Amino acid sequence: MNVFGVDIGGSGIKGAPVDLERGALAEERHKVLTPQPATPDGVAGCVAEVVAHFGWTGPVGVTFPGVVTGSTIRTAANVDKSWIGVDAGSLIGDRLGGLPVTVLNDADAAGVAEMTFGAGRGRKGTVILLTLGTGIGSALFTDGRLVPNTELGHLELKGHDAETRASTRAKEDEDLTWEHWATRRLRKYLAHVEMLFSPELFIIGGGVSRKADKFLPLIKGIRAEIVPAELRNNAGIVGAAMATRTA
Numbered sequence: 001m002n003v004f005g006v007d008i009g010g011s012g013i014k015g016a017p018v019d020l021e022r023g024a025l026a027e028e029r030h031k032v033l034t035p036q037p038a039t040p041d042g043v044a045g046c047v048a049e050v051v052a053h054f055g056w057t058g059p060v061g062v063t064f065p066g067v068v069t070g071s072t073i074r075t076a077a078n079v080d081k082s083w084i085g086v087d088a089g090s091l092i093g094d095r096l097g098g099l100p101v102t103v104l105n106d107a108d109a110a111g112v113a114e115m116t117f118g119a120g121r122g123r124k125g126t127v128i129l130l131t132l133g134t135g136i137g138s139a140l141f142t143d144g145r146l147v148p149n150t151e152l153g154h155l156e157l158k159g160h161d162a163e164t165r166a167s168t169r170a171k172e173d174e175d176l177t178w179e180h181w182a183t184r185r186l187r188k189y190l191a192h193v194e195m196l197f198s199p200e201l202f203i204i205g206g207g208v209s210r211k212a213d214k215f216l217p218l219i220k221g222i223r224a225e226i227v228p229a230e231l232r233n234n235a236g237i238v239g240a241a242m243a244t245r246t247a
């Protein structure tokens, strides 16, 4: 059974039909650049372009980098603020000529995919997936069940919004070495999250998970196991597609 998944990110909007049996893309994904500013109309147009690329006419799952309740956007840290209060399901559904659209937070989508097909498969207890990118996204699971919209990227760390210190964007913007970023920023962030939730497992997702060998071995003193995500950059697309089944 194939369903379509779209992942809306701060820099790119990518999508593909997903094989839900295997939790893998059924075709090579198509990506377009996120319009700047990333307004509702601009982004919805890009989602429609990605879906049209495949001539898709079935249900579509869409991730969004902010809090989503029902299909309404509640926060927009790294996209245009005019998203707040928009019913993204209706907006995008209209652009897609009335196709059914399910919307969920991007990190929640990645987490659901990893728990079913990737690094979190079969893991009980408290598991936290963190996506490190433009921001920091989080997905919290207890015995495999998601607590949605946890937004742990916005915890306060030394008086700052944590994602402005520990995301990969912070590493790039401040030109930090792997060592500095891993030991002074990410480690402190993980220690803080561990203090609050005592998870058994951290799964590190986002594009940087491809380079896990450069920074995970540098992180000491965290009790929880820390592993890279396995679905890499496709976790959001797979999780978006999965959400069309559970909505």
Ligand code: BGC
Pocket: 064, 065, 066, 067, 075, 077, 078, 105, 106, 107, 108, 131, 134, 135, 136, 137, 138, 151, 153, 163
């Ligand atoms: C947003 C989250 C999102 C994360 C990753 C944060 O700034 O508040 O909702 O999951 O970025 O995109």
